[in-house]
Amino acid sequence: MSAVAGVPPVDVVDASFDAWVRSRLALFEQAAAASLPPGDRVPERLHRAMRYAALGGGKRVRPLLAYAAAELAPGARPGEPGPAVHCVALAVEFVHVYSLIHDDLPCMDDDVLRRGKPTVHVAFDEATAMLAGDALQAEAFRVLADAPLAAELRALLVSMLARAASTSGMCGGQAIDLAAVGCQLTIDELERMHRMKTGALLAASVRMGAAAAGADAAAAAAAEAYGRALGLAFQIVDDVLDVEGTAESLGKTAGKDARENKPTYVSVLGLAAAKARAAQLHREAIAALGPLDGRARRLRELADYIVGRTS
Amino acid sequence: MSAVAGVPPVDVVDASFDAWVRSRLALFEQAAAASLPPGDRVPERLHRAMRYAALGGGKRVRPLLAYAAAELAPGARPGEPGPAVHCVALAVEFVHVYSLIHDDLPCMDDDVLRRGKPTVHVAFDEATAMLAGDALQAEAFRVLADAPLAAELRALLVSMLARAASTSGMCGGQAIDLAAVGCQLTIDELERMHRMKTGALLAASVRMGAAAAGADAAAAAAAEAYGRALGLAFQIVDDVLDVEGTAESLGKTAGKDARENKPTYVSVLGLAAAKARAAQLHREAIAALGPLDGRARRLRELADYIVGRTS
Numbered sequence: 218m219s220a221v222a223g224v225p226p227v228d229v230v231d232a233s234f235d236a237w238v239r240s241r242l243a244l245f246e247q248a249a250a251a252s253l254p255p256g257d258r259v260p261e262r263l264h265r266a267m268r269y270a271a272l273g274g275g276k277r278v279r280p281l282l283a284y285a286a287a288e289l290a291p292g293a294r295p296g297e298p299g300p301a302v303h304c305v306a307l308a309v310e311f312v313h314v315y316s317l318i319h320d321d322l323p324c325m326d327d328d329v330l331r332r333g334k335p336t337v338h339v340a341f342d343e344a345t346a347m348l349a350g351d352a353l354q355a356e357a358f359r360v361l362a363d364a365p366l367a368a369e370l371r372a373l374l375v376s377m378l379a380r381a382a383s384t385s386g387m388c389g390g391q392a393i394d395l396a397a398v399g400c401q402l403t404i405d406e407l408e409r410m411h412r413m414k415t416g417a418l419l420a421a422s423v424r425m426g427a428a429a430a431g432a433d434a435a436a437a438a439a440a441e442a443y444g445r446a447l448g449l450a451f452q453i454v455d456d457v458l459d460v461e462g463t464a465e466s467l468g469k470t471a472g473k474d475a476r477e478n479k480p481t482y483v484s485v486l487g488l489a490a491a492k493a494r495a496a497q498l499h500r501e502a503i504a505a506l507g508p509l510d511g512r513a514r515r516l517r518e519l520a521d522y523i524v525g526r527t528s
Numbered sequence: 529m530s531a532v533a534g535v536p537p538v539d540v541v542d543a544s545f546d547a548w549v550r551s552r553l554a555l556f557e558q559a560a561a562a563s564l565p566p567g568d569r570v571p572e573r574l575h576r577a578m579r580y581a582a583l584g585g586g587k588r589v590r591p592l593l594a595y596a597a598a599e600l601a602p603g604a605r606p607g608e609p610g611p612a613v614h615c616v617a618l619a620v621e622f623v624h625v626y627s628l629i630h631d632d633l634p635c636m637d638d639d640v641l642r643r644g645k646p647t648v649h650v651a652f653d654e655a656t657a658m659l660a661g662d663a664l665q666a667e668a669f670r671v672l673a674d675a676p677l678a679a680e681l682r683a684l685l686v687s688m689l690a691r692a693a694s695t696s697g698m699c700g701g702q703a704i705d706l707a708a709v710g711c712q713l714t715i716d717e718l719e720r721m722h723r724m725k726t727g728a729l730l731a732a733s734v735r736m737g738a739a740a741a742g743a744d745a746a747a748a749a750a751a752e753a754y755g756r757a758l759g760l761a762f763q764i765v766d767d768v769l770d771v772e773g774t775a776e777s778l779g780k781t782a783g784k785d786a787r788e789n790k791p792t793y794v795s796v797l798g799l800a801a802a803k804a805r806a807a808q809l810h811r812e813a814i815a816a817l818g819p820l821d822g823r824a825r826r827l828r829e830l831a832d833y834i835v836g837r838t839s
Contacts, residue, residue, distance in 0.1 A: 260703035263699065263700065267695070319658055325655050325658065338635075347635060352694050354666070355665070359686075362683050372686070375670075376674055383670060384571065384574055385565075388666065389574065395655050395659075
């Protein structure tokens, strides 16, 4: 059973969704392996750390959102994401991976397990981990700036990603998160933090995927609304799973939020209300896609997957 | 007397250079203060840390190089750097400042003094320092992507900066630097490290300033050669000053390289040969500007300043 009422558990999503995810993950992995500098190029240790962190792990939610959103474009051929869409998928994932590497450092969350393997600073060292994160952020912007797209669009994508990553987005949300340890937050404050910390980059993944593929204004607006709702739902499910999951199922340390006295949707609303809020946001995300018919199929399925996931 | 033979000490550079520097620094400071989020905006602590690090300190060598290179453009009016040139100046300095914040962290150089005041992790805390660096990198790319320039040029500038900042440039050079502690490097290996660690961003500052102002191909090529030579000269002078300077004159800890057993131009070549190499690179930088007559005046003066500086 899914953790969230009204949302099908992942394994009953149309079987072709599973095939779609697998094909996209394979393409993404190939693109990422080709995009990052090889591990035998100087400085080898840094390149190996970047590849260790970025390749072969993770749910790839952000790339999948970008690929799914690209199918909103009128002429998109579902079987073949264009090279520009891969660039968006790489860029958003590189930013996500860099944030995980830095988050896991001793001066932040001090975590030793990520995606089922030792964190970068454990497998390498702290200085290398910091530089690997720094370089992955630069790589994200390089990939976008060099994408095979009209220059206007490349510059727009860089701007979108930079805003999602900076203090009005991810970094800002993390700073609020740090400051919130041991504090009582209102539900509005908590929502704001989550929208910045996780929601901004997830929503940007959707908008950037749609933009790179040439989606029209109506599709872009729908993608925007979908991304905002789903981005928040994702983080609420994360909060729920931190309580209900295990390190084995999550591939990372479970139960951390409570131990670290961090305010979460579960601690502020309670478990049942947190799940209800996730289900409500799931409905909002699906509703936003209403006018888009078959083009939005993969986004709908991803919403089910993201809210219904158990890890 | 200047530390490097054949280069005039800074105080005999044409008095109008001093006025030019002061006017550019004032304009830069204004642009930076306006560009960064205000310190009373949520998350306040993060925004205050970014402003603490980025405003009101430093020699601003990279912005000055960008402003000087912008004067290479045929129609450039020396008194008035356009808004796009300010964007380049901000972007290169934001990347430089983020690298200083991260470099100073305990897991890297563990330094407590920078630009004559406590480092960011001392004045704030380590987590805030890391996030402030991360966010400043994102801001650098945001500023370029939103610059008032043709989209083709904005995308090009983002690509140039990303390459200078990533593993083929700054982050790569830092990784080699880390790995080199306690090692014997050949002069070629040392030069490669310095060209990546410091030279790449300095050279990019020159090229990006020229590009943003619309310099022609001949000027761009001259800027490229000048930037490469001067970028390396800058780091050699840094190595010399680390031996000859004091914390008071430098605004940062002196004598660190030797204590940390880091290979430098001084440890590999000796003090006299290091100075001679800086003087040779200074001549190369000036020679590269040969065909550009009066438009290159500020770049020539900056070369004198950078190589002749005592702090």
